[in-house]
Amino acid sequence: MTFDLASLARRPITATDSAALAERLNAIEVVDVLGEYYSEEDTTDQINAPLLDLERGTVGVFDGDRMVGYSSAAHKPLAEEVHRVVVSGGVHPDYRRRGIGAELLAAGIASAKTLHTIHHPGLPLAVDVQNNALNDRARACYQAVGMTPVRWYSHMRHPLGAAIVDVPPPDGLVFEGYSADNDAEFLAVRNEAFLDRWGGGATPQEQWRAFLGWPAFRRALSFLLRDADSGVAVGMLLTYSWDADTEATGVRDAHFMTIGTHRAYRKRGVASALISHALRSAQDDGFDRASIEVDADSPTGANGLYERAGFTVARTEVRYTLNA
CATH class of the missing domain: 3.40.630.30 (Gcn5-related N-acetyltransferase (GNAT))
Incomplete structure (x- = not known):
């Protein structure tokens, strides 16, 4: 040209x-x-x-x-x-x-x-x-x-159906769907969970409102786990799905955009239960697959968590950094 x-x-x-x-x-x-x-x-x-x-x-x-x-x-x-x-x-x-x-x-x-x-x-x-x-x-x-490479991210996919591993919530924890009433708790858990993640940090309220205002946000596939005795919100998962992706590929994908566990409740199966619940809900809602982007060096060992849940790596992206 x-x-x-x-x-x-x-x-x-x-x-x-x-x-x-x-x-x-x-x-x-x-x-x-x-x-x-x-x-x-x-x-x-x-x-x-x-x-x-x-x-x-x-x-x-x-x-x-x-x-x-x-x-x-x-x-x-x-x-x-x-x-x-x-x-x-x-x-x-x-x-x-x-x-x-x-x-x-x-x-x-x-x-x-x-x-x-x-x-x-x-x-x-x-x-x-x-x-x-x-x-x-x-x-x-x-x-x-x-610029030099500093981080690798795995884009993982789950076929749903028979590949779903059913994991019940830990004793005393109960699921809630996203609502205006627990919106602030979703954000609070997200911000607390990301404090020790590379490049993490708090999401301001204005940015959170815009993020949840996208048409791709799937409220019915977004969940909170709560400690029934204390009332404390201990984990959250947000799901997104883009119509443009579905139109271009013919595949209806439930993308788990954000998953977070309150650090005091890690290693108790909170994330595994949220993922299992969201996968089963996506299957029931007629989705063809689920997906997630995972920091390969996550302090929570996320790659292994998703592999055990039935996800496999579809592609890898690299983060490059310039210290300016």
């Missing part, structure tokens, strides 16, 4: 770019295989995320009305010890091998530094990116700017 690189427009992404961003992401999925498809509604949710600074944190590259590449830097509103800014982005396959990817990565790093100066200037900055482990060109691009 022939085009003049200098003629491409560069500007921050705006609320009117949802359709262009969805088209670009779906074109990239065909080549990069990240397991994600997008509708315009999905990208609207991303662009309108309450903590995304469009003006200072995003750059879009356009050939006329067509978005051919973008970068987005997402800062952490709450950070301790290190401020980790996650940069995402990519280039439409038709426009690759012209230096646009390197340009956008540099723009993402620059945006990360700007956001860091505004929000957490007193902390060290780490700029993170993540991609399919098999994407050699992306790896070369990251390494060229000094």
Whole structure:
């Protein structure tokens, strides 16, 4: 494909770019295989995320009305010890091998530094990116700017049906479905459980509200475990399912987006019971499979937990970091 690189427009992404961003992401999925498809509604949710600074944190590259590449830097509103800014982005396959990817990565790093100066200037900055482990060109691009691999994430799938391992809740613990009445307890358990996870930290209320406002959130497949005697919420699981994925693949997938166990209740079977209950509920609701992204070095030994539950690894992604 022939085009003049200098003629491409560069500007921050705006609320009117949802359709262009969805088209670009779906074109990239065909080549990069990240397991994600997008509708315009999905990208609207991303662009309108309450903590995304469009003006200072995003750059879009356009050939006329067509978005051919973008970068987005997402800062952490709450950070301790290190401020980790996650940069995402990519280039439409038709426009690759012209230096646009390197340009956008540099723009993402620059945006990360700007956001860091505004929000957490007193902390060290780490700029993170993540991609399919098999994407050699992306790896070369990251390494060229000094990024190194620091984390590996397993994307695991469960076929449901006979593969479901039934695990009852520990004695004294009872399941509850998500509701407005226990919403705050879902968030409290999530934040407590993530305190010792790599790159973890508290999710602010504003971000939580937006996260649960996505159309992909499946309330009927999201559960809390409560200690019946003390009333304490000890574990939680949130499930999401994207219609765009189902339309593109023909597979209805229940994605366990967030699973957390209160640290005082770990090693008691809380997570195993939540997973089993959610798998059985997904099966009963007509889903074709379930999925989860797992930190391979999780302090809770999550990989083994999901393997025992019947999950297998479908692909691996690598997190790269630049200490800036």
